[in-house]
Amino acid sequence: MSEETTLGTIQVSPRAIASIAARAVLTSYGVVGMAPATVRDGIAEILNLENVYRGVDVQVVDGQVVIDLYVVVEYGTRISVVAHNMMESVKFAVEQALAMRVAEVNVHVQGVRVSDDD
């Protein structure tokens, strides 16, 4: 995504957008982990905090941002509400930070984490 100014060009890489989106997801209630966008062997591997951005897939289409989130949700929460909240948080964070229009935020629930004491 690039913007021309009188002094030069501003380019924001998809990886940067992913990091901003990932940060918003970290504080989103109900999300307990991010899984990589490609799930190998059908097992959702929970990414550690450094690598959360890998659970975010960013596409820029016609100057609009489309974000896909691959998350693991806590068992016992109302997933639809958690997903909705996440979508709004991510959209807000990216739009505020980058002044770019977010066309879509898609949530893919890759897994549900059941806590040990359940």
Add this chain to the structure above:
Amino acid sequence: MSQGGDRELIGGQALYNALKAGSVWLQSHVAEVNALNVFPVPDGDTGTNMSLTLRAALDEVGSPQGLSVSEVGRRISHGALMGARGNSGVILSQILRGFARALDDKQAVTEQDVALGLTAASETAYKGVMKPVEGTILTVMREAAEAAQGAISVGGDVCAVLTAALSEAKASLLRTPELLPVLKEAGVVDAGGQGLVRVLEGILSYVRGDAVVADAEAKPAVETGHGHADAAEEEYGFDVQFIIHSPAKSVDLLREDLSVMGDSLLVVGDEQAVKVHIHSEHPGPILEYGIQQGTLSTIILENMQVQYREFVGTDHSDEGASGQIDVRYPVDRIRASLSGASPLADVSVVAVASGPGLAQVFSSLGAEAVVAGGQTMNPSTQDLVSAIESVANDSVLILPNNGNIILTAQQASEITSRQVRVVPTRTMPQGIAALLGFNYQAGLEENYEAMLESSQQVETLEVTQAVRSVQVNGLAVDEGQFIGLLNDDLRAAGDTPLAVVKALLGEMDMDEYEIISVYYGSGVTQEEASSLCEALGDVYPNLEYELLDGGQPHYHYIISAE
């Protein structure tokens, strides 16, 4: 609560009663909690959401008589999970779930179990998010649980445990602005935390044996210096707004002083400039006070009763040639209540609605002006222009909510000198969905895009009667039969409204939807609508149903699926 021997045992009935007391007390403070909401949190109705979640949890218990405390806990946990609304509702459901788990398989529990339960509640809540944010309900819950444990270690009983928990919860709540900068900026404490405090207060009252009565004159547990956010009372008096430059006092002191002078107080700013908004029947002293504090500018003073009367209107001069009278429904103009459309938004919304119930819905969602649709849903261009020019902002979004009105709205937008964008909503549920997508902090274009998108997320079903026999879309319809439209397209016909609705729903992939909102029209009684909803519930038990009195003419039912 049975007082057996040395220890008090809390059984299923007692647990239920205690939480019920908490729920009643929270419910009577919903407006107060909603008023504390601070952007950019997406959950705008913390109070409402927490209250509904807790009520859903209690409803799930059914009759608590004879149930063990752990069974009551299990049901509450399940009910909260299913009924969780909004972000704060989900967190509350986690709190309840954690507490319930600590009850194990016991018949009744002691004060120690209660303290352990509070700790478990806190831990489960924290586990639900990767990066917990301090200064929210999580902090309040954790610190309350810690105090409860402290009370146990000095040998307290249930009452002492809960008293300690509540007292620490209140103190923790007061500290939340120190932990979360957005709270400090807005001069409020955390909404979720306040909700939790109210629940704990109700519970403690029950345990102490005090009656919990829904308190109509609810005062905030924590004096943050702002008044009621009860918009329904604010039809009268004056709407007063101004900016104080180089104020003599700090924002907090100004807020304290002004809090006794009126309602819906909003004071935000810094050492350079402070914006004040307040409702009062006596604007004079307030303005005098402002003048004493610094230089005033951008003074807005409006008589809310005049606005209200003008809107209710004795103006029948726009009777059309057909002799139709456009009756404006008495609608509360919600001027800057803390939970509704704020004066700090730069964009106003005008919506068209038919039916007083629907008009109320739009108004309560933040539409600054609602224009009545009339018998055939056709306000004149002039009606729309008047509405556009009546709102506070120069940037306006219109929700026509009917295919026939979109063109009229376009015309109106060309006539007025204000900046207008028409969101092409064809039905009222689309308009409602669009309005839910409104962002108070965004500008005209952004909101237009957002609302357009939101409006497309909902499916609209409409049920009415055919006025003549017709063949359309491969359907043969007889005059007088009920017909169903899916997003304005005639798709079903039948002898009863229920048959038509079922047919329409049958055409949709119901797995994609969660909430069905049913607005019943002026020709339908609440009983009829209620039984329609029940019948639908039998066919689709996994959906949530909302029944609302739309009061619209012409359409027996307007239903949205999202």
